[in-house]
Amino acid sequence: MYPGATADRTEANFVVVGAPLDASTTFAPGTRFGPRRIRHFSETFDDYDHRTGRRFTDCAVHDAGDVHAWDAVDEYLEFLEGTLRDVHWDDAVPLMLGGEHTVSAAGAGAVDPDVFVCLDAHLDLRSEYDGNPLSHACVTRRILDPDDYDDAPDIDVQEAIILGARTGSEEEWQRASEDDVTVVAPEDVPAFVPQLEDRLEGREAYLSVDIDGADPAYAPGTGTMEPFGLEPPTMRDVVRTVAPQATGFDAVEVNDRDDGQAASLAGKLLREFVFSRVDALES
Amino acid sequence: MAKQQKEVRDLGEGGYVLIDDAACKIDSYSTAKPGKHGSAKARIEARGVFDGKRRSLSQPVDAKIWVPIINRKQGQIVSVDGNDMQVMDLESYETITMRIPEDVDASPDDNIEYLEMEGQRKIV
Numbered sequence: 388m389y390p391g392a393t394a395d396r397t398e399a400n401f402v403v404v405g406a407p408l409d410a411s412t413t414f415a416p417g418t419r420f421g422p423r424r425i426r427h428f429s430e431t432f433d434d435y436d437h438r439t440g441r442r443f444t445d446c447a448v449h450d451a452g453d454v455h456a457w458d459a460v461d462e463y464l465e466f467l468e469g470t471l472r473d474v475h476w477d478d479a480v481p482l483m484l485g486g487e488h489t490v491s492a493a494g495a496g497a498v499d500p501d502v503f504v505c506l507d508a509h510l511d512l513r514s515e516y517d518g519n520p521l522s523h524a525c526v527t528r529r530i531l532d533p534d535d536y537d538d539a540p541d542i543d544v545q546e547a548i549i550l551g552a553r554t555g556s557e558e559e560w561q562r563a564s565e566d567d568v569t570v571v572a573p574e575d576v577p578a579f580v581p582q583l584e585d586r587l588e589g590r591e592a593y594l595s596v597d598i599d600g601a602d603p604a605y606a607p608g609t610g611t612m613e614p615f616g617l618e619p620p621t622m623r624d625v626v627r628t629v630a631p632q633a634t635g636f637d638a639v640e641v642n643d644r645d646d647g648q649a650a651s652l653a654g655k656l657l658r659e660f661v662f663s664r665v666d667a668l669e670s
Numbered sequence: 671m672a673k674q675q676k677e678v679r680d681l682g683e684g685g686y687v688l689i690d691d692a693a694c695k696i697d698s699y700s701t702a703k704p705g706k707h708g709s710a711k712a713r714i715e716a717r718g719v720f721d722g723k724r725r726s727l728s729q730p731v732d733a734k735i736w737v738p739i740i741n742r743k744q745g746q747i748v749s750v751d752g753n754d755m756q757v758m759d760l761e762s763y764e765t766i767t768m769r770i771p772e773d774v775d776a777s778p779d780d781n782i783e784y785l786e787m788e789g790q791r792k793i794v
């Protein structure tokens with residue numbers, strides 16, 4: 388169980404769902420251990436949050452456990468999306484623990500947001516990678532252009548905002564230059580955060596935290612490290628800004644190849660998300 | 671209520687199922703493969719036949735579940751009165767009064783198909 392996720396399912400405002408998919412990781416594998424690691428390295432966090440004056444155990448969070456992953460990724464995403472949609476239909480916010488980034492397609496499909504906001508080192512705008520349209524390198528493209536792929540989630544996302552991206556193929560940068568994609572380089576994200584609030588006003592967002600958006604110095608436990616990344620406080624500020632508008636959240640691409648830095652950061656950002664959303668809705 | 675028992679694995683898209691005592695038509699059916707030590711689980715998304723409400727359930731595929739028996743009937747519109755119409759069942763010749771759905775253009779002598787279960791009816 389995620390530490391402090393003690394609410395009953397029927398009374399929960401947030402539901403943690405583990406999605407330990409590890410099928411298309413292209414360099415260092417291990418995202419199958421992500422949910423377990425994030426839960427484990429969140430054990431040390433205090434229940435009390437000084438900034439908001441709230442306790443995590445009072446925020447009505449439930450942990451529904453993991454949706455066991457299997458090899459048929461398209462079938463897995465369909466089942467996972469349904470599980471997350473149940474949460475959404477209950478007027479709760481799914482908090483998904485990945486797993487490779489591919490699982491975000493299920494998360495976004497479940498809540499059908501207006502805007503997909505993503506902290507990520509990579510654009511993930513490939514139409515396919517190594518012949519696989521469901522690779523973790525294609526997830527933002529699947530969400531943005533669902534009609535390109537038969538079994539893509541039935542969603543109508545107007546815009547993708549990718550924060551901290553610093554690499555992609557030529558094809559991806561071309562797709563990123565279109566009007567429905569905003570890419571903000573890591574060094575420009577702090578100045579962009581105040582604009583983000585205005586950009587999201589009146590719209591529903593889905594927030595995906597790919598932990599490789601952080602500089603590898605802070606989160607080495609991830610599959611495809613990319614230097615010159617985001618500072619953790621910048622990621623925290625993004626999470627605080629997006630949380631009030633977000634009807635779905637995930638933290639993905641955490642693996643077991645470090646001493647817990649990546650999992651710890653992911654777990655902390657999840658808590659920031661919960662505290663910020665509760666604070667915004669109740670204040 | 672007329673119903674029969676089946677296993678969750680026997681259900682499929684387009685079929686019917688009872689969820690929360692409401693007759694529902696299945697929109698989607700997906701299965702989670704078993705882990706090494708678990709049984710496969712099915713997840714069903716369905717919509718209430720008579721109330722249109724979305725419902726879902728998640729159960730092991732070998733769990734028992736109730737499926738409602740819904741009759742599909744033919745009828746002929748005898749007369750229209752405001753939002754209601756008189757319909758004659760073409761099998762029993764019984765005449766019943768039904769509310770005209772918003773998306774139906776009802777006129778006398780039209781033939782209609784409708785679903786019936788325990789006094790609840792819905793035009794197909």
